[in-house]
Amino acid sequence: MKFKFKIILCIACLVLLAQLIRPEELSTAKAQTAKTLTGVPKEVANVFETSCFDCHSAQTNLRWFDKITPANFLVASHIRDGRKALDFSQWDSLATPQRNAMLYFALNGILSGEMPLSSYTALHPSAKLKEKDIALLKNYFLNNLVSKPGDAVSRVGQPKVKEVKNSPNGVAYLPGYRNWKAISSTDRFDNGTIRIIFGNPIAVKAIHDGKTKPWPDGTVFAKTAWKQEKGKDGNVYAGQFVQVEFMIKDATRYAGTKGWGWARWKGENLLPYGKTVKFDSECISCHRPERNNDYVFTTPLDIKDFKK
Ligand code: HEC
Numbered sequence: 001m002k003f004k005f006k007i008i009l010c011i012a013c014l015v016l017l018a019q020l021i022r023p024e025e026l027s028t029a030k031a032q033t034a035k036t037l038t039g040v041p042k043e044v045a046n047v048f049e050t051s052c053f054d055c056h057s058a059q060t061n062l063r064w065f066d067k068i069t070p071a072n073f074l075v076a077s078h079i080r081d082g083r084k085a086l087d088f089s090q091w092d093s094l095a096t097p098q099r100n101a102m103l104y105f106a107l108n109g110i111l112s113g114e115m116p117l118s119s120y121t122a123l124h125p126s127a128k129l130k131e132k133d134i135a136l137l138k139n140y141f142l143n144n145l146v147s148k149p150g151d152a153v154s155r156v157g158q159p160k161v162k163e164v165k166n167s168p169n170g171v172a173y174l175p176g177y178r179n180w181k182a183i184s185s186t187d188r189f190d191n192g193t194i195r196i197i198f199g200n201p202i203a204v205k206a207i208h209d210g211k212t213k214p215w216p217d218g219t220v221f222a223k224t225a226w227k228q229e230k231g232k233d234g235n236v237y238a239g240q241f242v243q244v245e246f247m248i249k250d251a252t253r254y255a256g257t258k259g260w261g262w263a264r265w266k267g268e269n270l271l272p273y274g275k276t277v278k279f280d281s282e283c284i285s286c287h288r289p290e291r292n293n294d295y296v297f298t299t300p301l302d303i304k305d306f307k308k
């Protein structure tokens, strides 16, 4: 009996001693915070704040058992890796397209079933997402994210060119794309550009109907890029126009180029890109990894999930 007691005492001491060894993250939380996702409806913001902020922002709300060594090392590594992948702390300094990109990215994490981490929700049941939370998010995304371009983009206006030359492969410029819906924004926060992908009404209908493999004839995507500019207020805005690229679906007409008409116009003067008729083989070879997705990279959320 006595011996057993000693062992227990020993273990207890070790556990206590171990508490002196602590990971850095937990004691020195970063000061930078976004307390809430401003500009997003409260109930939508709430879902992210409850289920994601612990690992994806500077606002970690740790329980007592998260702070015990060795559990705290696991928690700290989650927070470190989580913030690397997605950090809501910068929210306040982001322009609308970037905020949308972030939410879009986040929702994909949820719909893929990977997030929030199940090892975490097991111990933190309140972070678990309910059916109604997911329905709420989807609804918000369909009605808002798949939406008119953000204010950061409309600020810059159209490039001012009277006549735009055709692309060397004969594809003509389509001026109206900025009134289409923005179906994705692929800002990566690193290469200094804001990129937005617009879809014409046929593309948007295909998304809603879940009929994107293949995309129907008449589908058009426009991928635009603007230089990122920091405003006096610290926010990031879309600055100088870099280029617009189109993919126009017509399985018959463009049979020789995988069913798509490819074209790119560069700069404020919208100069057609490419020296020869076959310049588009460059586009196709880079889009080839997506050949099972009809050569389209952009997955407007988890499309199958939106099928009604
Ligand atoms: C327990 C901590 C934890 C919670 C809670 C959590 N995440 Fe994560 N998340 C992580 C970690 C860790 C990674 C990095 C995973 C990796 O690198 O493989 C990650 C990665 C991600 C990624 C990037 C996925 C990718 O493919 O790289 C997204 C998106 C994401 N999380 C969204 C969310 C959303 C949305 C929520 C809330 C519903 C959430 N996470 C809740 C820890 C967490």
Ligand code: HEC
Pocket: 186, 195, 197, 221, 222, 223, 245, 246, 247, 262, 263, 264, 273, 280, 282, 283, 284, 286, 287, 295, 296, 297, 298, 299
């Ligand atoms: C270096 C590789 C690369 C080349 C070359 C390339 N693209 Fe893309 N393209 C991408 C990637 C990656 C995406 C996905 C969005 C993103 O990450 O910006 C994309 C997206 C697009 C989109 C939006 C639809 C979609 O697939 O998601 C259009 C339109 C587009 N590209 C047109 C073109 C045209 C036209 C050319 C040739 C003039 C071209 N691309 C050349 C890599 C490339």
